[in-house]
Structure formats: structure tokens, C-alpha cells
Amino acid sequence: MTQEEAKKELKPIKEMEKDIKSVELEIERLMTIATKMTPSYDVVNTTGGHKDKIAEALIKVEEYRGRLSRLIVRSLDHKERCLEKVMQIEPQSLQKVLYYYYFMDMTMERTAEKIGKSYQWTYGKFQSALDEYCKISEKYGVS
Numbered sequence: 001m002t003q004e005e006a007k008k009e010l011k012p013i014k015e016m017e018k019d020i021k022s023v024e025l026e027i028e029r030l031m032t033i034a035t036k037m038t039p040s041y042d043v044v045n046t047t048g049g050h051k052d053k054i055a056e057a058l059i060k061v062e063e064y065r066g067r068l069s070r071l072i073v074r075s076l077d078h079k080e081r082c083l084e085k086v087m088q089i090e091p092q093s094l095q096k097v098l099y100y101y102y103f104m105d106m107t108m109e110r111t112a113e114k115i116g117k118s119y120q121w122t123y124g125k126f127q128s129a130l131d132e133y134c135k136i137s138e139k140y141g142v143s
Contacts, residue, residue: 001134003127009137010082013102016075023068030057030064079103085136094129097122 001009034057083103089095093115100111112122 001137003130003134006130006133006137010098010102010133012078013075013082014105016071016078017105020068020071020075023064023071027061027064027068030061033057034061085133085140088136089129089132094125094132097125098129098133101126 034054083099086095086098086103089098096115097111100106100114101108106114108123108126109119111126112119115122117125
């Protein structure tokens with residue numbers, strides 16, 4: 001496994017987190033729409049305009065909740081497989097770089113800040129951590 005392949009394997013962790021946040025925001029937006037609508041009891045208007053919009057919003061919320069559940073399960077499965085390898089990396093300082101960057105969804109700058117080291121030091125450790133991840137992946141039969 002190359003560093004590029006390792007990045008390709010780890011990158012979905014960040015992408016799925018963004019997808020999860022996006023779906024959560026959409027659910028929140030739809031719930032806001034549904035809860036801010038007040039049903040009207042207009043005798044002349046028998047279509048129930050607001051009721052239809054509320055029902056549509058709630059149906060969409062349920063669809064998004066299903067999508068969110070599937071995303072979370074996929075994300076957890078992928079994280080578990082990758083984390084198993086990351087936790088075998090020695091020394092622990094290398095583990096931390098990959099963990100903060102991918103699993104805590106931090107930027108490299110924020111990772112460096114969290115570790116208390118410079119960006120250059122952290123980036124160097126990131127490269128070394130990827131090398132170790134590759135070696136461990138090869139032990140798992142992934143190439």
C-alpha cells in the first residue's frame with residue numbers, strides 16, 4: 001500500500017462526517033419549517049395548504065433520518081476498520097496525528113495546535129504515520 005492509497009482509505013472518514021453533518025442540518029431545517037407553520041382552519045380553503053406542507057416536510061424528515069442512519073452505520077464500520085490499524089502505529093505520537101486529523105476531523109493546523117507542535121513537525125509526523133499505516137495495512141493483506 002502506498003501513502004496515496006492510505007489517504008484514499010482514510011479520506012472517507014472525513015467525507016462521511018461532512019455528509020452526516022449536512023444531513024443533520026437538512027433535518028433541522030425541515031423540522032424548523034414544519035414547526036413554524038401554523039395550520040389554518042379556513043372553511044373556504046379545503047386543500048389544507050399548510051397541512052400538506054407540514055406533512056411533506058415530515059415525510060422528508062423521515063427520509064433524511066433513514067439516510068442519516070445508513071450514513072452513520074457506514075461511517076462507524078469504516079472508522080472501526082481504519083482505527084484498528086491506526087491504534088497499532090508506534091510511537092503514539094504518530095497515532096495522534098492520524099487520529100486528530102481523520103477521526104476528529106481537524107485540519108493539519110488544528111492538529112498541530114492540539115498536539116502542541118509546529119505545523120512542519122506535525123506534517124512530518126503525518127507522513128511517517130501514513131508510512132506506518134501502510135505497513136500495518138500490508139499485514140492485513142491490503143495492498
